[in-house]
Amino acid sequence: MIRPMLGLSLASALLAAPVATHAQARPAALQAAGSEISFTTRQMGVPVEGRFGRFSAQVLLDPKKPETGSVAFTIDTGSARFGSAELDAEVPKATWLNVARFPQATFQSTAIKATGPGRFEVAGRLSIKGSTHSVVVPVQLAQAGATSTATGAFTIQRLAFQVGDGDWKDTSLLANDVQVRFRLALTGLGPL
């Protein structure tokens, strides 16, 4: 950091409390290998699984003091893949994720609390396709060697984010609930 900026950054860090006041919380690094964000939609009862190939995370968390931490995600909506050529061609369109207008989906935590050993609840704001909604995400953290693996799942309602419009609003064709699962390999996280 450039020296003249220090005073300013310290001030902004204090203003941004409680996140930055905790000295031990250094940013953890997301390891692409071993990390995955996938989701399951239901078409007329048929589970269809997709995943996002590109995403990044800013994780500032001391697992011993989770309430001081913060987690932010940025997901490239254009990296959504079902593995079916037909669906992969469809999903970037305006009806679905509208990748041209909304190339990224984001998550920003607002509160993190411990709910048990290695278990946390991350509340935050999820933004997809220009709509933002609160979600609470249960996270389980396991550590092996230098790698901490965070896993969890939560359910969102696609129509709250205008994903699938027109005839596709019919939830008997395409369920409103979309299950999101993640597995994130992190290095540099403090011990549990």
Added chain:
Amino acid sequence: MNTAHPETTARYSFTAMALHWLLALAIVGTFVVGLYMVSLPFSPQRLKLYNWHKWAGVLILGFSAARLLWRLTHRPPASPPTPAWQARAAQGTHLALYGLFFAVPLLGWAYSSASGFPIVLFGVWPLPDFVPVDRELAEALKPWHGWLAKGLAALVVLHVAAALKHHFVDRDGLLGRMWPALR
């Protein structure tokens, strides 16, 4: 000994007729839907027709299993005298038809599973996958489902043509064994 003529007394049982006509309707309908749905762009209509096609295919499998069991446990009525080559051709056609009743839906099911779209019957009951999700396998299975379905359609046409020939050319009463309204 009862020597009554086959065309007046020997008919298929009600169960055999019901299964025959149910299957006939299901196969023709499912085949036509199959031909049509593949031409549709991605749409709710396409999604519906694909799922209906799959559900119908599962029903065809079930009807065929019931029908095969019935056929194996019940003697069909005697057919009117026909030249030996025609009797053999009829037997071969029936064998191939029965084989395709199972092969076509099973290939469709395998293709669906391999493509990553398991079948959920009526949108409620998930059916097991007997092949893994494997796009290459799916691409390999896809044309076979279509070819064998077209083969089945060709045999159905042959079957109907032969029945009509018996009825209108030979006038031997063969059709009355399976046609409910004919005596």
